[in-house]
Amino acid sequence: MDKRELGMFLRSRRERLLPEDAGLASSSRRRTPGLRREEVAVLAHISTEYYVRLEQGRAPWPSGEVLGGIARALRLTEAENDHLHVLAGAVRTDSLRHRRDVRPSILALIERMPATAAIVTSAAFEVLAWNDLAASLMVDFSELDPQERSLARWAFLPAAPGRPDFRVSDIAEFRVHVVMELRATVARYPDDPDIASLVEELRRGSEQFADLWERRDVQGAPRMTKTFEHPSVGSVTVDCDSLAIADQDQHLVLYTAPQGSHDAEALALLAVLGPGSRDRYPTPEGA
Known part of the structure; x- marks a missing residue:
């Protein structure tokens, strides 16, 4: 698990995402681009403290369920989702089954x-x-x-x-x-x-x-x-x-x-x- 690179990757994906992309209300008072850490945590159904530690490279190994929640919250593409799991040293749980969804x-x-x-x-x-x-x-x-x-x-x-x-x-x-x-x-x-x-x-x-x-x-x-x-x-x-x-x-x-x-x-x-x-x-x- 590359904690430092994982944290930087998560931050880069969070900062590129507009609030309205995630179904959240936009606000002119935002001082930094993208979503707030607490918003990502809510969308991913994890604690804000744990997500902050992930971005800071201080969190323990995240489970596949946690990574899946973060991937959905950050609207990651298939390639980005794969990269997230590689950085976390995990295997994507959804890749264990063959796909039935058709584009x-x-x-x-x-x-x-x-x-x-x-x-x-x-x-x-x-x-x-x-x-x-x-x-x-x-x-x-x-x-x-x-x-x-x-x-x-x-x-x-x-x-x-x-x-x-x-x-x-x-x-x-x-x-x-x-x-x-x-x-x-x-x-x-x-x-x-x-x-x-x-x-x-x-x-x-x-x-x-x-x-x-x-x-x-x-x-x-x-x-x-x-x-x-x-x-x-x-x-x-x-x-x-x-x-x-x-x-x-x-x-x-x-x-x-x-x-x-x-x-x-x-x-x-x-x-x-x-x-x-x-x-x-x-x-x-x-x-």
Whole structure:
């Protein structure tokens, strides 16, 4: 723990923050820039004396909870929060778990892709966000409980009652990919109870997963094309591009088809039919 540098860093972040940025009333009588120490202490839910000692380099090692409160009070960025914990000689408690929050800019982006089915997945293959075309092509994720939006569970475990199922051409390759990625995810988040629980559930529920898990493979590339079997429009073959959102440890997965192709026309039809088309528009017999 670098007490001196920690204190100087805290002071620099405090002095740059305007009272109104922290939801406090501004006052013309302030003689120094930024927030007062007592205001930061209140916002961080710690004593003023302890915060003063932190800035002066005289306080004992702060807990992760205290550092988290200070980071929120000072409106620290992700990089600043990381730096704060490094200076304090601590590990960020929120970094022990994989992230499920999706940046608003990513949510806005996928909504502006009318001809592209797009989803955002977590490091544990949970579908965190999607646009309407993805819901039409795959399944209406909004009708599922968050736990049921797991592509890893869909790949290896029987469908839960009431959960729509969808078939893809590369399920065998996808299963291998899931296991490889989960191996790497466990290494990055060894103390995340949700990931540990997911892996244990898959090992108990799928002999195939258990066998693949014991191989300890951690490298592999997913197929770049995928064919969905849809009850309304039949087979839809799409290009599959997975783009890393590095700071969130998430992936933006895009499903597209060449312009003017039969598959592009099928996607356009699904965009018109909308989410839930699997149930509302079943394939006619003999089609």
